Every structure is written in C-alpha cells, then in structure tokens.
Amino acid sequence: xxxxxxxxxxxxxxxxxxxxxxxxxxxxxxxxxxxxxxxxxxxxxxxxxxxxxxxxxxxxxxxxxxxxxxxxxxxxxxxxxxxxxxxxxxxxxxxxxxxxxxxxxxxxxxxxxxxxxxxxxxxxxxxxxxxxxxxxxxxxxxxxxxxxxxxxxxxxxxxxxxxx
Numbered sequence: 001x002x003x004x005x006x007x008x009x010x011x012x013x014x015x016x017x018x019x020x021x022x023x024x025x026x027x028x029x030x031x032x033x034x035x036x037x038x039x040x041x042x043x044x045x046x047x048x049x050x051x052x053x054x055x056x057x058x059x060x061x062x063x064x065x066x067x068x069x070x071x072x073x074x075x076x077x078x079x080x081x082x083x084x085x086x087x088x089x090x091x092x093x094x095x096x097x098x099x100x101x102x103x104x105x106x107x108x109x110x111x112x113x114x115x116x117x118x119x120x121x122x123x124x125x126x127x128x129x130x131x132x133x134x135x136x137x138x139x140x141x142x143x144x145x146x147x148x149x150x151x152x153x154x155x156x157x158x159x160x161x162x163x164x
C-alpha cells in the first residue's frame with residue numbers, strides 16, 4: 001500500500017543534490033520592486049522632483065482655472081499625487097482636464113452638493129437611493145448611482161424632493 005511512498009523516498013534520495021532546479025541561487029539586486037528608497041532610481045522625477053511638482057501643480061492650476069474648477073481641488077492634492085501626473089508620459093491635456101473635472105465633481109458630491117461642473121441635472125430613480133439628481137443625459141432608472149456609496153457611508157445626498 002505504501003509502495004508509491006517508498007518509491008518517492010528512493011527517488012528523492014537518489015536525486016537530492018543532483019538537480020540544478022533544486023539549488024537556490026542568489027537573487028540579483030533589484031530583482032523585485034519595493035516601495036523603499038532603492039526603487040527611486042526608476043522614478044523619472046528624482047533629479048528635480050520639487051521643481052517638477054511645482055511646475056505640474058502650476059500647470060494643473062492653469063487648467064483648473066480654464067475649466068472653472070476651484071483652485072482648492074488642485075491645492076488639496078498631495079505632492080505625491082501631483083508628481084504622479086508628471087510621471088505618466090502619455091497623459092495628454094485632455095486627460096488632465098478630465099481628471100480635474102472628476103476630482104471637482106467628487107469633492108462636491110462628498111460635500112452633499114450636486115457637482116457644479118455637471119452640464120445640468122435630471123431626476124432619476126436609483127435602485128439603492130430612490131429619487132436622485134444625476135447629470136443630464138443619464139438614464140431615468142439606474143441600479144446604482146454616483147451617490148450610492150456616499151449614502152451608504154452616511155453622507156447627505158441631494159434629492160429632487162429635498163427629503164434627505
């Protein structure tokens with residue numbers, strides 16, 4: 001009954017130390033990424049990160065002003081967040097503008113207000129929230145809406161009837 005175990009033990013004893021795939025090799029430095037300072041050599045902004053962050057923040061402030069977004073949206077971003085924008089080589093001005101609009105909308109929604117950047121609002125019925133205000137062009141009925149997780153977190157949400 002234990003024949004396979006005996007055979008396995010015999011094979012293991014015979015091949016122990018003979019198989020190169022069983023030898024542990026020493027890893028070369030930098031084989032695995034980490035979040036410590038050793039990874040900094042791969043960060044493209046290392047040379048003048050402070051200048052890059054200031055330059056990028058100024059650029060984002062300019063775009064925010066052109067979009068009619070309050071400057072506080074950009075000022076609330078951490079330096080690491082701002083630096084990450086500059087680190088993405090294929091981000092275009094259109095991407096920056098869209099992300100700033102999303103940040104502004106999120107800040108308004110977190111404050112319980114309809115986002116100022118929405119083109120307009122319409123009443124819709126959400127499966128979780130009931131009657132809600134959504135951006136113009138949204139479906140009349142939705143299973144979940146942008147207000148759902150805020151409502152579940154106990155935050156106030158604007159409704160067409162002002163009930164909540």
